[in-house]
Amino acid sequence: MRLETLAVHAGSRIDPATGAVAPPLYLSTTFERAADGSYPRGYIYTRHSNPNREALEEAVAALEGGAAAMAFASGSAAVFAILQALAPGAHVVAPKELYHGLARLFREIATAWGLSFSFVDMTDPSAVALAIRPETRLIWVETPSNPMLRITDISRIAALAHQAGARCICDNTMATPILQRPLTLGADGVVHSATKYLGGHSDAMGGVVVLKEEDHFARRLREIQITGGAILSPFESWLILRGLRTLPYRMRVHSENAMRVASFLAQHPAVETVHYPGLPTHPGHVVAARQMDLFGGLVSFQVRGGREAAFRVAGQVRLFIRATSFGGPESLIEHRASVEGPGTATPDNLLRLAIGLEHPDDLIEDLDQALRAAVSDIRAP
Template sequence: MKIETLAVHAGHRIDPATAAVTPAIYLSTTFERQADGSYPQGYHYIRDNNPNRQALEQCLYQLEGGVAAAAFSSGSAATMSIFQSLQAGSHVIAPLDAYSGTASVLKEIFVPWNLSVTFVDMTNPTAVEQALEPNTRLIWVETPSNPMLKITDIGKITDIAHQANALCVCDNTWATPMGQNPFKCGADLVVHSTTKYLGGHSDVMGGVVITKVENDLFKTLRKIQTIGGAVASPFDSWLVLRGIQTLPYRMRGHSENALKVATFLSEHPKVEAVHYPGLPTHSGYEIAKQQMHVFGGMLSFQVKGGREKAFDVAAKVKLFTRATSLGGVESLIEHRASIEGVGTKTPNNLLRVSVGLEHPDDLIEDLAQALN
């Protein structure tokens, strides 16, 4: 079944009680036990399961080509559950250029809990191999990366992980299932912040872990989800499920607009560099062509003149909103190094852009006046 059809139908069913086409929102925190102590409908307590969350999980694992999914209250909660599933003393390899929240979770929470981590250039398979240790249990991949949009060869890194009896986990938030399929490249788990493109309207927070095999590891993730309680709420699950129905068409629009904006910026005399995997000049373009179906709606660019000039450009835009996050229908721009704070490796003249669904000519005109 094609992804456009899955996006509309996966996780959806006609309500048997009312024949409603749109699913209801089940806000109940608890469910009736039968006289014999059973729960024939399969629902016991909201932390264990909920009809809306179950429907969302079914949709998400079908979109990614997995077999099961666990929906969390945020992308960070989903990420943390994966690291929590590892035994103390395990070693993790993670990208130098990754979402700052992932690095913070590792360094500030799990290293004190006796996980060790090595940050490497994930675009260099040799560097990944050299970082392996006898206790390496997981390699974390984020491609395209945040905010430099580096492209990692998922297949090569997965091979390295499996040869070391480690897992390969891919953060697929920026690419989405419309953009790439990490399971087809060999990844073991896929993680998303559903806050972003899956929800698609900047009005809901969530995360998900999807597995290719329903094994003991995933059972542990389920246990963490249930006992820890960082689960997606019924309404949030309903919103993400609704957003997914338009995902394929939104991603085409985001990607088409981003390529046009990136092309304009790459030719502008006041722009030092543009980072977008859909540009033939991008260092990861050939890999991106092989493993991505569309190149996504995220890009970043470096302004000539340093930090002050970058701030000046961000201050002058009129259509772009100066805000964190990404994946909504509106275009956003931010000075990423300021958001990441002390220790950031992001260039100080870099602006990260989430290209929305406005007309690309209007977005280009806005950037042109801000740059000039």
């Protein structure tokens, strides 16, 4: 079954009570037991299981080609659970360029549990190989990376992980299973901030982990999900599953629009550098073209004139919204270094664009007028 069909039908069942085509919302926190003490309908308590959450987990697992899935209250909670499933003393290899929220989680919280981390250039397999230790149990991949959109060769890194007896888990939030399927490339698991493209409407927060096998690690992760309680609510599960139905078509437009915007920016005299893996000039383009079907909806670019110029551009836009996140229908612009705070390696003149579903010509016109106004302001005596 093709991805477009899976997105519409996975996790979907006609409601037996009413014949409703759209899934009902099951807000009940508890479920009736039979007279003999059993649970004939399969549900006990919503923290343990809920029809809406199960439907979403089934659907995302089907799209990723995995055997097990767990939905959490946020993408960060999903990653938190993966780290908690590791034994104390385990070593993790992670990319130097990592979503800043996860970098803080790894460095400031998880080390207190007895985990250790090595941060390397994940685009260089030799650097990854050198970082592996006997106690390495996980290699974390984020590709494309946030916000520089660097590309990691998933197959090569997964092979290194398996040679060392470790797992390879890939953050697939930016690409989604529509553009990239890490499990088919050798990864053992994927994680999503479902808040982004899976939900697709900027109105629901969640996270999902999908594993290739239903094994002891999957069972451990599910135990942490249920006992720890950082579960996705029924309503947010319902919203994200609704968004999933249109994911293939939205990702196509996000990607096509982003390619148009990136190509425009690459020719603009006020732009120093464009970071987008769809451009042939991008250093990871060859690998991205091999492991991705399209190149996604995020574009980063560096403005000539430094931090002041970048803020002027962000301040001049009329259509783009100055806000954090990505994956919704609206286009966003953000100065990443100021969001990430002290210690960031993100260039001070970099702006990240989350390209939405508007007409690309409108987005280009807005960026053009903002760039021209910003450069004019800077050059004025």
